[in-house]
Amino acid sequence: MLYKALLGQATMEMVSKLLASDLQYWFHGPPQCQHMMKVLTGETDHKKGFKFEPRSVTSIHDCVRTEGWEGQAYWVHVWTLKNGLITQFREYFNTWLVVKDLRPSRWEDHKQDSMILWRSQPPDLYCRSFPGLVVLAI
Template sequence: MELHFDLFALDALDAHAQEINCGMCRELAASTASKLERAAPVRGATAGEGDEIGIDPGNETPEQRNKFLVLRLYEALNARDHAAVQSLLAPDLEWWFHGPPKHQHMMRLLTGGGGSSGGFRFVPRSVDALVAPTPTTSTTVIAEGHEGRCYWVHAWTVGADGVITQLREYFNTDLTVTRLAAVAVAASAKCVWQSRRPDSATNSLPGLLLAL
């Protein structure tokens, strides 16, 4: 599997942006150091478990299907199931990263970089699928979580064909997501998602706006 990463790192310590190009990654590593686990809020959302959360799999909305697809990706990463990961990601996955460069844990996990990411776990505390403007439009699925002093947000883009085509990753950054209308953009920006950090009242982080 080949992945193309287009990375942008924003150092939260000195507020200077850095552009990082990773190039083409030949294949997922045979050995992945990071072990992921699912948190309670997202259990029961995998394929075949829809009944546990009161959803008929046959009557899922597109947003629910895309949410479950992203959850399956985290599970595949947790199980080190490289074949399943490859089946969910586009071969030319586009990657954007914002945050301190030392926190590029997901990139190292997928590319086999290992190193300091060995003990980091991506445990989504919430997963939200935003409603697509049209049935043929890509959907954005946002997952957020934290480990220790690290807070992260993943904004996955899922195509109409059910394949993940893009990941925007944010570390130690407060994210606000807005949707812009095609007409009268300035007057039509609507907030559709905001970071929900448990320590937001006591810990200040740089803020960033993602416009869809």
């Protein structure tokens, strides 16, 4: 519903009903790429700004991870949900992202790689370099 609204198929009123009033926002990437913040604050009209068209959406525990590619910009969003509302939003632009589950394991032979829940897959990974690796622990 959120991305449909942002793609111009609904109103910002619909978007605001999905967000907690005390939404936490965190951004990693070039400052000029803070497109979602501009849309959520009303600085940019959601029908005229950056088009967030997800190529994948995956649920991980109480988070939703969305990945997209818009020409020259690769992005990942991680939404944390509580009681059906988005309470935290993390936005990553043109960077690699690894999502790890850092909860203590019950298994003694727990290996580091088994903690990885997801790795970003930029479509042009080998054609250019991305800034360092960002690890998101959930």
